[in-house]
Amino acid sequence: MSMSFPKEESSIKTKDMLIGAMLRVPSEAIHRRIIRELNAAGFQGLSQPHIAVFRFPSPDGVRPSVLAERAGMSKQAMNRLLGSLEELGYLVRSDAPDEGRARVIRLTKSGHAVVAKEIEILRQIEKEWIAELGAGDFARLKLLLGRVWESPLVR
Amino acid sequence: MSMSFPKEESSIKTKDMLIGAMLRVPSEAIHRRIIRELNAAGFQGLSQPHIAVFRFPSPDGVRPSVLAERAGMSKQAMNRLLGSLEELGYLVRSDAPDEGRARVIRLTKSGHAVVAKEIEILRQIEKEWIAELGAGDFARLKLLLGRVWESPLVR
């Protein structure tokens, strides 16, 4: 059996839905699409967990432990992720920048290309949403989500 | 080391953010909170993957393969999940209802209690969002997300 996408029954009414599902479903759809299109664009070897590293904001110049913190995982797990990304040639863990005794992530050329492609995919998605909702309503949606983001709600 | 929450730098501006992150961050915050509060409410043994079963809409009366489809995972993985939930006493896989040769999930008393608690948590979250955004803007946000939901965008 090969993997499939969740199929939603048409009988489900958004009226009954609570905010959790309404955010989760589109969020996961976007996430799946990013992975799929990244792979299709030739960035082989990238899977779910790798994406956590390439998420906004860019990991370039950031220390491993900060990335672990951002991703909500242990330093060790992040470190293994970084190791595999280094093997794949997307970044290097450069030794000692100047400050402390810390390492710093540096994206390689293809690492930067991944970031660029990801932004491109997301801009395309936004374009599709604008086509569906209209520019005004899409802007309003982002504005509202922005207000949520800046509030203590998401902490 | 114990698990920690992602910490976000205050320097990040929502202006720069694309729709992916804006949906993902609050969505994940809600997800973590549900698990945390469910455990705190005495529903021990429930972890991340289990929640996929209890997500809207209720799994009561639904066949295992349908749940697998909804969750976007293989029948086998879902089946193991259901097995552990059965052991924990949240549901039973009742044999042969009447139709076909299929099994059907039936929530037990504590299974129904989980669903009820989950809805309670989400209603509380909505209350907090309303306090932050105002009732009008929150309603507008849900309306816009509902339009996304009903569109082909999330398929």
Add this chain to the structure above:
DNA sequence: CTCTCTGGTAAACTTTGTTTACCAAGTACC
């Protein structure tokens, strides 16, 4: 100079999911 703290690393273990394979019950077809 030594103690302690911080950031990074490594190895063992656990969790969770897919792949592969199989079984049982319907259903279609002859």
Add this chain to the structure above:
DNA sequence: GGTACTTGGTAAACAAAGTTTACCAGAGAG
């Protein structure tokens, strides 16, 4: 009525990804 195909469920082996436990190196405090 018997046989092949399909569907839904299950089990075991394997793979992926994360936590726990433990350790090391360097920096700063005393």
